[in-house]
Amino acid sequence: MGDELDRFRSFVSLKGLRNTPEREDIITEIFASPDHFDVDELYLRLRGTGSKISKASIYRNLPLIKECGLIREIWHENGHMHYDPVYGRGHHCHLRCLKCGKVIEFVEKELVALEKRLGNKYDFEIIEHRLDVTGYCAHCRQTD
Amino acid sequence: MGDELDRFRSFVSLKGLRNTPEREDIITEIFASPDHFDVDELYLRLRGTGSKISKASIYRNLPLIKECGLIREIWHENGHMHYDPVYGRGHHCHLRCLKCGKVIEFVEKELVALEKRLGNKYDFEIIEHRLDVTGYCAHCRQTD
């Protein structure tokens, strides 16, 4: 907790880049409530805290924050990308309702073994896997 | 083989829609070599066969062809969606090289059991899962 900033500061200085208040604001806000988000939501949340940051800066910084390992891209929906804060949280996958959009996170440890198997079989160095399961939740099936 | 068209014809008439040469051209071309594609590639392939179809029609028809179960969306990359012909082929997942873009398809039958487990546990009617594994292939690791 607060750890994210430390990690980002090291990352940035290691790369010979600069840290800025804007970057810290973004990261702080993301981890203030580490739920899935898209650029627009994050922008509005930041505005809500009084930040005057521009969307351009958000777009420019998300790849860096991703490279640093604090967030990852999860899925693209309605024409835009969604992100998931991952730092400090175990790897998980998503079960998503196609109607209401509700998202349930679940952990599937077998996938680690699967990764290893695939890496060996096809001679790949696996970087990540993304498993997205979709369907209809109980509530949405009733109100069909 | 050719089966795709039959399926689409039934689907379309069941929905009270109309079949057209453009729609058949799209489907025929997709299954002429059923590899992953994006809209632009498909458009060029169609042009290559002499078709005068517009991109607008492709964009308007892909959702229908998807709903019919002939294709599915797989991943969004470089700002646009990629598609996968699925009809008549077993369900598979993708292992993708982050550098050269090479795609290896693999089958993981355990995922069916996983789907069932998730459905029961969270009371979801599962529609589909998408597992996308990324990393670096042997060739790209050597030429780093």
Place this chain on the structure above:
DNA sequence: TTTACTGCAAAAGGTTTGCATGGGT
């Protein structure tokens, strides 16, 4: 002092849509 970072606004690029025409059923 250097030069990466920011905000702004314009541009880019994929996808959608309005409209008039054409063609299934």
Place this chain on the structure above:
DNA sequence: ACCCATGCAAACCTTTTGCAGTAAA
């Protein structure tokens, strides 16, 4: 004949980028 589907071009929307000013290091 009805009205859905098409082509064209404009609109739309997310994301990227050029530029001039600002501020880390």
